[in-house]
Amino acid sequence: MRGLPRWVLAPALLGALFVVVPVVAMVARLDVSGGLGGIWDLLTSPTATDALWLSVRTSLVATVCCVLLGAPMALVLARTTFPGQRVARALVLLPLVLPPVVGGIALLYTFGRRGLIGQHLSVLGIEIAFTTTAVVMAQTFVALPFLVLSLEGSLRTHDARYEEVAATLGASPTTVLRRVTLPLVLPGLVSGAVLAFARALGEFGATITFAGALQGVTQTLPLEIYLQRSADPDAAVALSLLLVVVAVVVTAAVHGGPFGSTESRVREAGPSAEDDRGLDGDRGAARDRGLIEADERPGDDDRPGHPRQPGATPVAGEPVTLGVRVRLAERGVDLDLTVEPGQVVAILGPNGAGKSTVLQAVTGLLPHRAHHPRRAGSRRARRSLPDGAAPGSRTNAPAPGSPPDELRVTVDGEVLTDTSRGLSVPPRRRGVGWLTQRPLLFGHLDAADNVAFGLRARRVPRRAARADARERLDGLGAGPLAARRPGALSGGQAQRVSITRALATDPRVLLLDEPLASLDVGVAQQVRRVLHDAQRAAPRTTLLVTHDLLDVLLLADRAVVLEEGRVVEDGPAREVLTRPRSRFAARLAGINLLAGVATDDGGLLLTTGDGSVGGPTVTTSPAQDTAPRGGTGTGHLGLGPALTVAGVVADAADLVPGDPAVAVFEPRAVAIHREAPSGSPRNAFAVTITSIEPHGQLFRAWGEVPGPREVRDAVGHLAADLTPRSVADLRLAPGERVWFAVKAAEVQIYGTR
Numbered sequence: 073m074r075g076l077p078r079w080v081l082a083p084a085l086l087g088a089l090f091v092v093v094p095v096v097a098m099v100a101r102l103d104v105s106g107g108l109g110g111i112w113d114l115l116t117s118p119t120a121t122d123a124l125w126l127s128v129r130t131s132l133v134a135t136v137c138c139v140l141l142g143a144p145m146a147l148v149l150a151r152t153t154f155p156g157q158r159v160a161r162a163l164v165l166l167p168l169v170l171p172p173v174v175g176g177i178a179l180l181y182t183f184g185r186r187g188l189i190g191q192h193l194s195v196l197g198i199e200i201a202f203t204t205t206a207v208v209m210a211q212t213f214v215a216l217p218f219l220v221l222s223l224e225g226s227l228r229t230h231d232a233r234y235e236e237v238a239a240t241l242g243a244s245p246t247t248v249l250r251r252v253t254l255p256l257v258l259p260g261l262v263s264g265a266v267l268a269f270a271r272a273l274g275e276f277g278a279t280i281t282f283a284g285a286l287q288g289v290t291q292t293l294p295l296e297i298y299l300q301r302s303a304d305p306d307a308a309v310a311l312s313l314l315l316v317v318v319a320v321v322v323t324a325a326v327h328g329g330p331f332g333s334t335e336s337r338v339r340e341a342g343p344s345a346e347d348d349r350g351l352d353g354d355r356g357a358a359r360d361r362g363l364i365e366a367d368e369r370p371g372d373d374d375r376p377g378h379p380r381q382p383g384a385t386p387v388a389g390e391p392v393t394l395g396v397r398v399r400l401a402e403r404g405v406d407l408d409l410t411v412e413p414g415q416v417v418a419i420l421g422p423n424g425a426g427k428s429t430v431l432q433a434v435t436g437l438l439p440h441r442a443h444h445p446r447r448a449g450s451r452r453a454r455r456s457l458p459d460g461a462a463p464g465s466r467t468n469a470p471a472p473g474s475p476p477d478e479l480r481v482t483v484d485g486e487v488l489t490d491t492s493r494g495l496s497v498p499p500r501r502r503g504v505g506w507l508t509q510r511p512l513l514f515g516h517l518d519a520a521d522n523v524a525f526g527l528r529a530r531r532v533p534r535r536a537a538r539a540d541a542r543e544r545l546d547g548l549g550a551g552p553l554a555a556r557r558p559g560a561l562s563g564g565q566a567q568r569v570s571i572t573r574a575l576a577t578d579p580r581v582l583l584l585d586e587p588l589a590s591l592d593v594g595v596a597q598q599v600r601r602v603l604h605d606a607q608r609a610a611p612r613t614t615l616l617v618t619h620d621l622l623d624v625l626l627l628a629d630r631a632v633v634l635e636e637g638r639v640v641e642d643g644p645a646r647e648v649l650t651r652p653r654s655r656f657a658a659r660l661a662g663i664n665l666l667a668g669v670a671t672d673d674g675g676l677l678l679t680t681g682d683g684s685v686g687g688p689t690v691t692t693s694p695a696q697d698t699a700p701r702g703g704t705g706t707g708h709l710g711l712g713p714a715l716t717v718a719g720v721v722a723d724a725a726d727l728v729p730g731d732p733a734v735a736v737f738e739p740r741a742v743a744i745h746r747e748a749p750s751g752s753p754r755n756a757f758a759v760t761i762t763s764i765e766p767h768g769q770l771f772r773a774w775g776e777v778p779g780p781r782e783v784r785d786a787v788g789h790l791a792a793d794l795t796p797r798s799v800a801d802l803r804l805a806p807g808e809r810v811w812f813a814v815k816a817a818e819v820q821i822y823g824t825r
């Protein structure tokens with residue numbers, strides 16, 4: 073009853089009684105005055121037993137037919153999109169609403185002697201109507217929608233990314249279906265089959281119309297009950313009871329059996345990761361001492377090689393060059409990226425910037441319509457708006473006359489995708505490994521079989537593939553997890569197994585889509601180290617999407633910042649973080665950044681969000697009390713008449729008037745005042761405090777500069793670090809209006825071209 077309102081009990085009980093009471097009434101009607109022997113005789117009469125066995129036999133065959141026909145139908149409905157899909161679904165489910173007798177008539181007009189198809193079969197001497205085959209067909213006709221509905225529902229509730237991951241591991245569509253999709257939805261399939269069996273067992277209307285009632289041939293139990301109803305009501309009741317018992321026994325046996333619980337089969341490790349140190353034994357404990365230790369693993373060459381199949385997916389070998397060109401108006405993405413062999417490139421940017429789109433392009437998993445330039449902006453494309461987006465609300469709608477969409481992905485010159493030539497190598501043949509925020513381990517396989525999946529997909533015998541998987545798990549300190557199912561792994565353990573699985577196929581390119589985002593700090597650290605070690609052991613061209621500063625610092629060689637689908641910053645990872653040129657990188661690095669453009673008199677103009685210049689020119693004057701710190705001059709960054717930033721121009725010679733430029737300063741350099749600071753020249757911003765949050769030993773206060781939207785967009789939020797005591801002394805709280813002051817000497821101004 074936990075979490076449920078009590079009143080729910082009343083209608084629930086009423087519903088149960090509504091079903092049970094009629095059955096009880098029927099049992100009560102049973103005449104037992106002659107003893108149970110009389111009932112037994114009724115049940116074991118030749119007509120009753122003939123009818124029972126015919127019903128069971130035909131229902132079982134009909135169930136098999138439902139599975140064979142219904143499973144593919146459910147797959148097509150759940151996993152594809154095609155014009156008229158809704159109509160197709162309505163037609164498939166038609167037998168649910170059609171009176172069975174109408175179904176029987178329809179079947180008769182199709183397969184009867186003079187029916188649409190039946191007349192041709194009849195020429196060949198094949199008669200279907202009024203045979204046992206007709207019984208099976210009538211039962212299949214009415215039971216099929218139950219299986220389709222149940223399985224389609226199950227398929228839709230499962231994350232399709234399991235199948236996508238399997239494809240990137242090298243599995244063919246049939247292998248994915250057999251080894252991933254069907255095991256994942258098995259409980260739904262079994263439920264659907266049970267429902268179909270129960271429906272077939274009770275089928276009457278379509279059967280009597282299409283198959284008639286011939287004892288031993290077409291007279292199933294429901295027909296026998298109907299016929300006995302007037303001749304011998306007691307026999308009808310006894311047979312009804314028998315039908316009820318058979319249906320209940322079959323349904324209960326399957327539902328209570330090994331397929332009863334969907335959860336137990338598919339549950340994967342959740343995002344809340346418990347500390348999994350204990351399982352790694354001494355090695356794990358030793359590794360825990362430092363964030364990243366010197367590489368202890370033998371290099372790839374030292375590792376016992378695993379069997380490789382000729383003609384299979386290309387394997388890693390030497391690091392490769394990756395080229396990515398994505399221009400998709402529908403997603404507002406337009407960028408070019410070349411990744412050097414073995415380089416780890418962190419792709420950074422705010423939500424919706426296009427990071428995942430780049431990764432999807434490389435995997436070959438970008439939704440298919442995106443490959444067709446003509447369709448972008450079409451009715452269908454509009455229908456594919458992300459959840460919650462209202463048509464017309466997108467800012468990414470292709471502008472009239474915008475260049476056509478283009479996707480081009482190359483690996484060492486080999487073209488994997490080229491939409492201009494309609495070319496797209498399937499994910500399984502790309503040699504691209506893909507790791508997501510969720511480990512997406514296959515819940516019906518243990519850790520070793522998960523890791524072995526890629527090799528098995530390449531037809532490596534199970535024993536060899538498992539041996540290789542165990543070795544790899546051992547190598548990453550996850551050996552003791554080999555026999556565990558994903559449901560018994562913590563988040564960190566599961567992610568480690570997932571990394572091992574992705575690396576086991578020796579991908580040429582590795583795509584990491586926030587693989588540590590859902591892990592606790594401590595566990596993320598361990599998993600980060602696993603990734604770091606793997607990269608050290610065998611450098612691999614890698615794209616890493618992350619929002620975590622540590623990931624960038626510890627894993628990436630280069631950082632690329634995306635904003636609104638464009639590259640706004642690209643450089644060595646450390647440089648991007650220490651000398652950010654984009655607001656996003658500055659925020660990630662915990663630095664304040666103000667953007668403007670240099671003017672011909674050494675000042676700067678405010679730039680608004682779309683990059684156009686706005687606001688009045690602000691004349692600069694040398695900051696009087698600034699002592700250049702390694703820079704070559706001083707100047708101002710003007711952000712409107714009320715906001716002029718004095719700072720140190722780092723490379724005055726490079727700062728050409730009209731060039732975009734930024735001013736950056738650390739939050740710890742900001743002092744907070746209740747009154748406007750006066751006296752020595754410094755930058756002072758009137759701000760409204762928006763939040764105060766703990767930041768290590770200090771507090772970080774965020775303030776927003778009030779004013780027109782352009783100014784707020786240009787300045788964004790400014791951060792100031794202060795001690796707990798200062799927070800108390802200043803009685804600082806969100807909504808308060810204060811001054812953020814920073815000395816010009818603490819502000820660095822540099823060009824961003």
Ligand SMILES: Nc1ncnc2c1ncn2[C@@H]1O[C@H](COP(=O)(O)OP(=O)(O)OP(=O)(O)O)[C@@H](O)[C@H]1O
Binds near residue numbers: 404422428
């Ligand atoms: N299936 C889709 N169909 C159409 N547009 C999409 C689809 N998925 C994403 N988009 C749009 O494409 C743009 C880029 O999305 P993408 O998922 O690549 O961003 P992201 O940088 O990965 O964001 P996040 O950090 O939130 O994951 C966004 O404007 C988004 O709304």
